[in-house]
Amino acid sequence: MTEITATTKASSTGGTIALNGAQSTKMGLTLNKELATAEISYTLKNPASEAAHKAASEFMPGGNTRSVLYNRPFPLCMGNGKGNRLWDVDGHEYLDFIGEMTAGLYGHSNEIIRDALFSAFDQHGVNLGAHNLQEAKLASLLCSRFPSIEHLRFCNSGTEANLYALSVARKVTGKRKVVAFNGGYHGGVLGFAHGVSENTVDPGYWILGTYNDREHLESLFETHDDIAAVIVEAMQGAGGCLPGEISFLRSVQSLAAKHGALFVLDEVMTSRLYPSGLQGKYDLQPDLTTLGKYIGGGLAIGAFGGRTELLQTYDPRQSSALPHSGTFNNNTLTMAAGYAGLSQVYTPQANLELNALGDSLRIKLQAIAKGTKMVITGVGAVMTIHFLRHGMPPLRTEDLDKHSVPELKRLFWFWCIERGYWIAERGMISLLLGTTMQDIDLLVKAVDGFVIQYRTELELEI
Incomplete structure (x- = not known):
């Protein structure tokens, strides 16, 4: 992979200035001009991706079947991946710093995962339409890894896991409403980036709280007596990698218990950030936990679990049990890949090492960003780079909505893609x-180049 050196435009030393209206307008014009130039360069260098997008658009709306993967003027089309690297159909190489939005933890060619898949295929077959030995092995491993989970059931995505967990809460409590938080994301039909989204299920049953605001949550419980559950992420992942304050998360737990609601901790994304998830790191005891993404070893999976008496809601031996369908819930390939990944690859020690590497990256990026609009938030090996007018770390999605500079974010993306970093x-x-420390240092160098190149545009506004 070739690193393209940035042209120095100004010093990267931090500073603070106040921008008047004329300066702000001029800066906006400059950013739009830079974006237009970057987009032209992107288009010229990726003709095969553009052609692939046009072909896909003949059969799929916008040539797309997963909204988050779309980029203007057209998305890059990847041809193959190996380890932590990707190659697009135009032959450009990238260091993969997305990792399939946390699900691609194991990379693109892990041999242990590969061997587990081939072994399962050859020895057991696929989709047996019956109980199999692999599902209990993975379930046992997950229960041992996450102490709050005594029993669990598998499904096919984090979305499903959260839907089933909430159905447990409604069945057990006899109540219907659920507290979620602005900026939260709990699946394709459970999104709250800007309130209750149009495709969110049961739109009339949601009560939205403010993330990291205990007093607001307390007021919601005081004004509603029909709350079945509170669902929360210990770090809002899709919402910008905003870490939950520990005191806030513990308040969610205590307030839910006080008012007879269940505390549902969505660890679909965050369970990889500590050997026992962020619930272990922060000493939380959720009633129900939801999992997904990487736990299938790179294949589609979800799981919901918690105390035994709660999971009996789906125990088919109980006459009052709810039905739980899903053709691929115990797919032998997924079960085998998930077990191999957690038992042999992403061991507790490997978990700690990867997240320490992530902490190192975040600290280096924060040092570069100091005194600029660039702000980095996250926990361990998962983080987000923001561009905020005041340069202050955000606590909640409202901060992002009010202070973000989307033009800088988009320009930064073009900058990274141009230099072979997939974010x-x-x-x-x-x-x-x-991912190695050398890979980390290459990305840090690229980010430093961006800060140097666009030092004026990154000046703080007060």
Whole structure:
């Protein structure tokens, strides 16, 4: 992979200035001009990706079947991946710093995962339409890894896991409403980036709280007596990698218990950030936990679990049990890959090492960003680079809505892609196993180049 050196435009030393209206307008014009230039360069260098997008658009709306993967003027089309690297159909190489939005933890060619898949295929077959030995092995391993989970059931995505967990809460409590938080994301039909989204299920049953605001949550409980559950992420992942304050998360737990609601901790994304998830790191005891993404070893999976008496809601031996369907819930390939990944690859020690590497990256980026609009938030190996007018770390999504500079975020994405670093346009970074300190330092160098090149545009506004 070739590193393109940035042209020095100004010093990267931090500073603070006040911008008047004329300066702000001029800066906006400059950013738009830079974006236009970057987009032209992107288009010229990626003709095969553009052609692939046009072909896909003949059969899929916008040539797309997963909204977050779309980028203007067209998305890059990847041809193959190996380890923590990707190659697009135009032949450009990238260091993968997205890791499939945290799900691609094991990289693109882990041999242990590969061997587990081939072994399962050859020895057991696929989709047996019956109980199999692999599902209990993975369930046992997950229960041992996450002490709050005594029993669990598998499904096919984090979305499903959260839907089933909430159905447990409604069945057990006899109540219907659920507290979620602005900026939260709990699946494709459970999104709250800007309130209750149009495709969110049961739109009339949601009560939205403010993340990291205990007093607001307390007021919601005082004004509603029909709350079945509170669902929360210990770090809002899709919402910008905003860490939950420990005192806030513990308040969610205590207030839910006080008012007869269940505390549902969505660890679909965050369970990889500590050997026992962020619940272990922060000493939380959720009633129900939801999992997904990487735990299938790179294949589609979800799981919901918690105390035994709660999971009996789906025990088919009980006459009052709810039905739980899902053709691929115990797919032998997924079960085998998930077990191999957690037992042999992402061991507790490997978990600690990868997240320490992530902490190192975040600290280095924060040092570069000091005194600029660039702000980095996250926990361990998962983080997001923001561009905020005041340069202050955000506590909640309202801070992002009010202070973000989307033009800088988009320009930064083009900058990284041009130099061979695959990150999300929203600024999200998720480290894969196999990422080295040398890889980290290359990304840090690229970010430093961006800060130097656009020092004026990154000046703080007060």
